[in-house]
Amino acid sequence: MNPIIALFKIMAIVSMLAVAEPADATGRWVYPVGPPHGPADVARGFDPPEQPWGAGHRGVDLRAPEGSEVRAGGSGRITYAGMLAGRGVVVIDHGTLRTTYEPVDASVRVGARITAGEPIGSLSARGSHCAPASCLHWGAIRGNTYVDPLDLISVRGTRLLPLGQRAITEKPPPPPDPPPVSGELGWPVRNPYVTSPYGLRTHPITGERKLHDGTDFRARCGTPILASASGRVTGAGPRGAYGLQVSLDHGRIGDITMATSYSHLSRFAVRQGQSVRSGEVIGWSGNTGLSTGCHLHFMVYAGGSLSDPMTWLPARTQER
CATH class of the missing domain: 2.70.70.10 (Glucose Permease (Domain IIA))
Known part of the structure; x- marks a missing residue:
């Protein structure tokens, strides 16, 4: 399916399913993959188009291994959980804001109320924005306007931007090489x-x-x-x-x-x-x-x- 058509289908579903629900009273937000409180490994950042129909990147891509837990960025209600344009999509309504997560093998059902940090599924490789590597595309929509989901997290810690000299509008870099044997950490239990x-x-x-x-x-x-x-x-x-x-x-x-x-x-x-x-x-x-x-x-x-x-x-x- 044409990616522009798929995008408008997602926007249509999000708009139809949106209802006014109270936002998390604590205002707490977490990263949906990786450490809940960061740092975030950003493969590609938020780069919205000048016009709603133009090309751009209406969310952020966060690197994570296939099968990783995907969690709700904030508290809300599940309004969509299923396949769309060949990939698994989950939509959460937070009140005046909705967030989207893809590609995800959902473990939640429509109508379920969920808290910030609660698992909503696992990361799928099918439909990845970072193929052949895996990553989560995380979107945030206020009304009909996409906003940077990273701005929802008040204390971000370190944000890791794409490697090398690539701009955020270019293709994401390949995943980093696995780390060498380090011994930098100590055992979490005695007699491991x-x-x-x-x-x-x-x-x-x-x-x-x-x-x-x-x-x-x-x-x-x-x-x-x-x-x-x-x-x-x-x-x-x-x-x-x-x-x-x-x-x-x-x-x-x-x-x-x-x-x-x-x-x-x-x-x-x-x-x-x-x-x-x-x-x-x-x-x-x-x-x-x-x-x-x-x-x-x-x-x-x-x-x-x-x-x-x-x-x-x-x-x-x-x-x-």
């Missing part, structure tokens, strides 16, 4: 033992084959969970399938920004905004969220993109 590595796998509960976006470590119920590096707590609360989760922003480690998250906890030892030291206890392991037993699900974002945690940890562990 890997029970499920990062990579594609069949989910033990849902049976769905998708990206396992972190490394699972054996951690009996109540095991102390440790900060992998010094940083600031950007989140400490329930995160859907991840259960109780702590997220840390480590700033720059070496020449790259780093963030980590620790999921399925039973309780927290820290609060949002708190500074922590490397090796400090941030919580205790549990079985919250979509989990088959007590363990730690450990995720690493390097330069704003999901990364295999084992490439950043010391070269010493046991693996099942």
